[in-house]
Each structure stands twice: as structure tokens, then as C-alpha cells.
Amino acid sequence: MAETTLTPLSRGVAAGRGVSTLRIRALTLVAILAAWELLARSGLLYEDVVPPLEKVAVAFVHLLLSAETYRHLGVTAWEVLTGFAIGFAAGVAFGVPVGAQRFFGAAVQPYVDGFATAPKIIFLPIVMLAFGTGIGSKVALAALSAFFPVAINTAAGVRQIDPVFVRVGRSFRLTPLQMMFRIYLPAMRRSLVTSMRLGFGLAVIGCLLAEIKFSNAGLGHLAIEHYNNFRVPDLYAVLILVFVLAVGANTLMARMMPRH
Amino acid sequence: MSRRLATTLAGLAGVAAVAVALEATIRAGWISPLIIAPPSSFARAFAKLWAEGFVVQPFLLTIGQAFAATAAAALVGIPWGFWLWRRPELGRAYEPWIGAAFAAPTILLFPLFLVIFGRGYATTIFVGFLAAVIPVVLKTREAFLGVPRVLLAVGRSFHLSEAALVRRIAFPAAVPAIFTGLRLGLIYALVNIIGMEFLIDFGGLGRIVSEMYFRYEIPAMYAAILLIVAVSWLFLAALARLETWLRPR
Numbered sequence: 039m040a041e042t043t044l045t046p047l048s049r050g051v052a053a054g055r056g057v058s059t060l061r062i063r064a065l066t067l068v069a070i071l072a073a074w075e076l077l078a079r080s081g082l083l084y085e086d087v088v089p090p091l092e093k094v095a096v097a098f099v100h101l102l103l104s105a106e107t108y109r110h111l112g113v114t115a116w117e118v119l120t121g122f123a124i125g126f127a128a129g130v131a132f133g134v135p136v137g138a139q140r141f142f143g144a145a146v147q148p149y150v151d152g153f154a155t156a157p158k159i160i161f162l163p164i165v166m167l168a169f170g171t172g173i174g175s176k177v178a179l180a181a182l183s184a185f186f187p188v189a190i191n192t193a194a195g196v197r198q199i200d201p202v203f204v205r206v207g208r209s210f211r212l213t214p215l216q217m218m219f220r221i222y223l224p225a226m227r228r229s230l231v232t233s234m235r236l237g238f239g240l241a242v243i244g245c246l247l248a249e250i251k252f253s254n255a256g257l258g259h260l261a262i263e264h265y266n267n268f269r270v271p272d273l274y275a276v277l278i279l280v281f282v283l284a285v286g287a288n289t290l291m292a293r294m295m296p297r298h
Numbered sequence: 299m300s301r302r303l304a305t306t307l308a309g310l311a312g313v314a315a316v317a318v319a320l321e322a323t324i325r326a327g328w329i330s331p332l333i334i335a336p337p338s339s340f341a342r343a344f345a346k347l348w349a350e351g352f353v354v355q356p357f358l359l360t361i362g363q364a365f366a367a368t369a370a371a372a373l374v375g376i377p378w379g380f381w382l383w384r385r386p387e388l389g390r391a392y393e394p395w396i397g398a399a400f401a402a403p404t405i406l407l408f409p410l411f412l413v414i415f416g417r418g419y420a421t422t423i424f425v426g427f428l429a430a431v432i433p434v435v436l437k438t439r440e441a442f443l444g445v446p447r448v449l450l451a452v453g454r455s456f457h458l459s460e461a462a463l464v465r466r467i468a469f470p471a472a473v474p475a476i477f478t479g480l481r482l483g484l485i486y487a488l489v490n491i492i493g494m495e496f497l498i499d500f501g502g503l504g505r506i507v508s509e510m511y512f513r514y515e516i517p518a519m520y521a522a523i524l525l526i527v528a529v530s531w532l533f534l535a536a537l538a539r540l541e542t543w544l545r546p547r
Contacts (some may be wrong), residue, residue: 062391087414144305145312152531155485157493160504160523163511167333235401243403250409251497258406265409273409284403 086270097271098278107260107279114245114256117173121180122241129185129237130230133192134222138204143193154186158240159247166252176248176256183244184237191236195229196222228295235291242284335517340524343517352506352522357529360495360502363419364488367426371483375431376476379438389439400432405490408497422494422501429490430483437479441472474545481537488533492526503529 071091077083078090086093101107136143136150158179165178199222207221223230249258257280264273317337323329324336335343347353382389408425415421445468453467495504503526510519 058387059391062388063395066391083414141305141308144301145309147305148309148531148535149313151534152527155489155530155534156523156527157489157496157504157530159493160496160507160526162496163507163519164334164523166511167516239401239403243405246403246406247493247497250406261406261409265412268413270413273413277407277410280406281402285398285401288401 086268089271089274093271094274094278097269097275101272101275101279110255110257110260111279113173114249114258117176117249117256118180118238118241118245121177121182121245122184122238124177125181125184125241126188126234126237128181129188129233130192130223132185133189133233134196134218136189137193137196138222150186150189154190158183158186158244159251162248162251165248171252173255176245176253179248180241180245183240187236187240188233191229191233192226195226195233198229199225231291231295234294235288238291239284239288242280242287246280332516335520339517340521343515343521344525347506347518347521347525352518353525356502356506358502360492360504360529361488363423363491363501364426364484367423367487367491368430368480368484370423370427371430371434371487372480374427375434375479375483376438378431379435379476379479380442382435382439383442393436393439396432396435400436404428405493408494412498417498417500419501421498422491425494426487426491429486433482433486434476434479437482438472438476441475441479442468444475445471477541477544481541484537485530485533489530492530 074088075091078088136146161182162175162179165175165182169175169178203221203225204217207217212220246256246258246261249256250262253259257276261273261276261280264270264276320329320334321336321338324331324334331339344353382392405425408421411421411424415424449467449471450463453463458466491501492504495501496508497504499505499508503522506522507519507526510516510522
């Protein structure tokens, strides 16, 4: 059979390619780290603006061992997850009618586009007036950040649903809620996972920027405290932690993608 | 009545209805005007921003930075994307990294840029550059990968040198898709620069929002935020239109 003869061959090619790709990546990483270390030790920049790797590593270990870190992490996680859940639910609830009702979709599009494009962080003063300067405003900003990509992506997902499904639902005289949960949502699982990834990423950014701008707890607050006291290696450590967590969450959600 | 006009009118009617509802809720005392400024105060607030020089100059300052950042992204990103196409092994090795960088929350690194560049245009433009360069690299590589093989084969059959093949055939064929990358880059640069201006109270449009908040001039703050939303939408729409107009038919 063609498949059995082809499989070992293509696997061999892929493995051969994998080695050289891996080598390029490893060399690049080493080159970047070496350049970093050289820059750090050259004395060209102010002390600690680019700290030696060893200092960053020490700061990172300190960060992981400190109980304080987990308190801030807990606050940020709560803000991001709550905000994301609200923004995601609202985005899906808004996106389905926008995608399903052509006229409604066309009427709201310019406004959705404008708000979706604008940087969400400029809404921080409004949510601080409405929800105070504490956790509430961070949750609200995370929700707002997640809402737009989810709504837009959901609307696009609804437009791609096979119209036969919708007609079947109509012919069974399903109520709007039944249409939502029996027809639209199951038919667009893939686009929902994409929405989650986009929305979650932006919720993280919205929440952390809000914490950096104005807060007294959370990883963003921790980062800006280090900045204000010029503890640069600690600042790098916090940002590395944030990046690792954000990229990890994104990878995890990519794994959830249904296969068809 | 055309469909387009009908949807536009329906959209405007919806906005008017929301404004009237907000105005009524605020007048009735259910929402404090210190949380949501009554829509009727926006016009005067905008006029005040305009009179105090908080509209035209900050706008020019912000888009100037966005264009500078995008120009830098083009200078770096187009050759980079081209190189990733010419050396496919590098393209394969780096493509997933650049894709991951696209999804990564790069703007969160801004305290580092403040440390390195200080609180000034170098930081805002650098943040804009970082946001713009990634789509430019990815789209440029895609653009060259998308050049039809037939075109290249025709060039080879005329015994064009490699350099001439790139200059006369591959590059012209890739231009429309490269432009898509520049368009995306410009929008990302603009948005990130406005956000940075707000975060560090420096520069153009973003700074106005933060300044009005600290002055506690709530209607003016709302007017500035709506101005930013309008500018974002105008940029998005104008660039999309420019792209369809430039694209060869």
C-alpha cells in the first residue's frame, strides 16, 4: 500500500529536517545569551540596565521561593480568570446575533471595529470611576479586553456555519436559547477555542497593564514596584514569570483545539 | 434606499438611542455624572479640548510616532522576511518563534524599555516598532512564498540572474502582500503607541486621557477616549480602502 511505503520515508525527511532546525535554534539561543552577557559586562550601558544572566537567574529563584509572589500571582490569576470569563460569555452572547443577523451585524460593525481596535487600556479611567481603583477595575478591564476579539471571532464563526444546520433548527421551531445551545455553539467549537485563546491573551495584557498603571497588588504591581526602586534583575524575573505563564496558558488552550 | 445607507442609518439610530438612554439615566440620578459623563456634555468638552490644543497637535504627534515606528519596522522587517524566504532552513526554524512572539504580551515589557531608553519618544516608538515588525516579517515571508512558481520558471527560462529574478519578478509579485503586513504593522504601532502614551503620561492622544483623568475633567476625558476610538476606526477603514485601491486588478 502506498501509505505504508511512504510513511517511513517522510518520517525520515522530517527527522532530518528536525535536526537542522533544532541546531539553528540552539545556536541562535546561545548567540543571544552570549550577546546579552557581553553587553551586560561591557559597561556600555548603565549598571544593571542589562543585568548579567546570573543576577537575573538569582532574582528568578528568589521570586519563586517568596511567599509574597504567590499572593500577587493569586490576585492576578483571580482578576484575569474572572474578567476573562465575563468577557468571553458576553462576547459569545453578543457575537452570535451579530453573525446570525446580517442587518444587525452590518449596523454595529463600524462601532465594534472602532472600539475593538482602540487600545483597551485607555478605558482604565472609566472603569476606575465605576468600580474603584482595586480589583474590580482590573476585572473590568480584563473583561473589556477579552470581549471584542471573542465577539468578532464568534460572529465570523457563526457566518461559517453550514446553513443547513440553522434551517434544521428553525424547522424544529427551536427557541432562540435552544438555537444558541443546540445549533450555533456545537457547530462552532473550533472558533470558540480560537476565541478563548485570543480573549485570554488580551485579558492578561489588559489586567497586567491596569495593575502596572494603578494598583496595590498583583504581578503588574510587583513589576512596577521593582521598577520604581530600580531593582532591575527582579523586574526581569517578574516579567519572565508573566511571559512563561501567558505562553503556557496559550499552549494549553491550543492543545484543546478539536481535530476536525 | 441602498442596503449600505440603511445599515448606516440603523447604526446611527442605535447610537442615538443609547445616548438618549444614558442621558435619561444620568438625569434621573441612577448613575452619577462623575462616573459616566452625560452625552450632552461631549460636544462642549470636545470644543474645550480643541480650544486648548488637545486635539490636532497630539493627533499629529501620535500618528507621526506610528509612522516612524512602521518605517523602522519596514526597514528591518522586509529584509528579515525576505531572508527567511531565501534561506528556507532559517524560515522553518524561526517561523514558530516569530508566530509565538506575535501572540506574546510584548507590551508588558515596557518597564524594561523605560529602564533602557528612559521616559521619552524612544520608548513609545520602540514599543510601536516591536508591535509592527512581527506582522511585517511574517507577511513578507508569506508574500515571497506566495509568488507563483510559474513566474519564477519563466524568469529562469530567460536565464535571469538570481538578483534579477528577485528584483524583476519575485519582489514585484510580493508587493501587495507585503503591503498587507505594513498596514497591519501601522495599526498595531498606532494602538500600542496610544496605550504607551496613556501608561507613561507622555506624548500625544493617550496622554490627554490620563491628563483629563488627573484633572478630574470627566466629560473631557470621555471626549478624548471617544476621539481615540474614532481615530482607530478611521485608520482601520482608510488603510483597508487604500489597500484595495492599490492592489492590482
